[in-house]
Amino acid sequence: VRDAVTWAEDGPDRVTDLFVTDAVAAREPDLVDRARDAGIRVALVTEKAAAGLSDTVTPQGVAAVCRLVTTDLADALGTAPTLVAVLVEVADPGNAGTVIRTGDAAGVDAVVLAGDAVDPHNGKCVRASMGSLFHVPVAQVRDVDQVLAALRSAGLALVAADGYAPTTIDDADEALRRPTAWLFGSEAHGLAPGLPADHRLRVPIHGRAESLNLATAAAVCLYASARAQRR
């Protein structure tokens, strides 16, 4: 919610309402003041009402009503993106939210949800993103081909994370130095084999694990790019 208020300070009509319990208002007077200054209606609510507004087992006593955060793909990519994370047909909200958080940390210009993917406004996704949903431009586009064309037009090489690729990320510094859009598939199905990409790379498995969790693999890949691009 704090990141939502900061987001509201940077543009009009982004957050309309803030609901806080007495306890939260007493503990976080600065948050309430900033919200009021940003033109957000603030209402004090009972613990019970706050619980009703939340879908978690242990509600935090604070909720905000926000405009959707997703933007046009062209706006999300901007003029000269260098690192973009693309989730293709990723349905799990926790994984999607964690990739948004990790992408933010790794310095991506945007996160794109392509195809039949989870809605980034899903509560679990919002919470897993830990505020990064309000930091990083996020676009959602159903047509995967349209996404790939836009990424290419923006000057990005398409790099598919593919557990069966012969080359590992450790042997691809040259490729990773270029502006890159990483394509990640769902944990259950991976990327469609026919998906066109300029490179296919895998995270090396040195032990006996069969695979990595999607959000984990994305973290290792995005940080490999961040490292290669900064050398």
Add this chain to the structure above:
Amino acid sequence: VRDAVTWAEDGPDRVTDLFVTDAVAAREPDLVDRARDAGIRVALVTEKAAAGLSDTVTPQGVAAVCRLVTTDLADALGTAPTLVAVLVEVADPGNAGTVIRTGDAAGVDAVVLAGDAVDPHNGKCVRASMGSLFHVPVAQVRDVDQVLAALRSAGLALVAADGYAPTTIDDADEALRRPTAWLFGSEAHGLAPGLPADHRLRVPIHGRAESLNLATAAAVCLYASARAQRR
């Protein structure tokens, strides 16, 4: 369960019972045969009984009764370990299980749960490990100082993952090439500031995220070591 049966094939009395529904027995005849060959008692159970044996919402119709997998710290470390993941006071079972899975993938020699940490036999931890709990030696020791002394005796440098460290993992290839025990604290509290370590390193945050999920940070750190040690 498949990894548990493989584990049972490698040593006596590791798995005593396998419970499967008719549907699973029909779909996985090989699993049932291998279990019987390994001396595991196999019982066909109803869907309802299988659901009663499971603590998930969508039970898979298969359960095994296993001996505890944890080993002595000395056994877990072996004679010349090169990479070990240590979770200090980590209470979240999903995070612990994911680190065991990721550690397995990154090629760690062992995972150590130190201090007041989650029991790795917790159901959520077992499931998040995706079988890696049966691949990687896991030790659990309450006394943190004892763990640190044993790691040092085994020739490992202690490297603390510390979000406030001045040096990032990208500038520490030299240090990371040495045999390393990575120390990770809980997501809520991090490592105790007084915890002795040979190096303190952070994962760089290039964007506006405040931090990384514990399992994500561990993945990036362990893979940085795996990469540095293999160059």
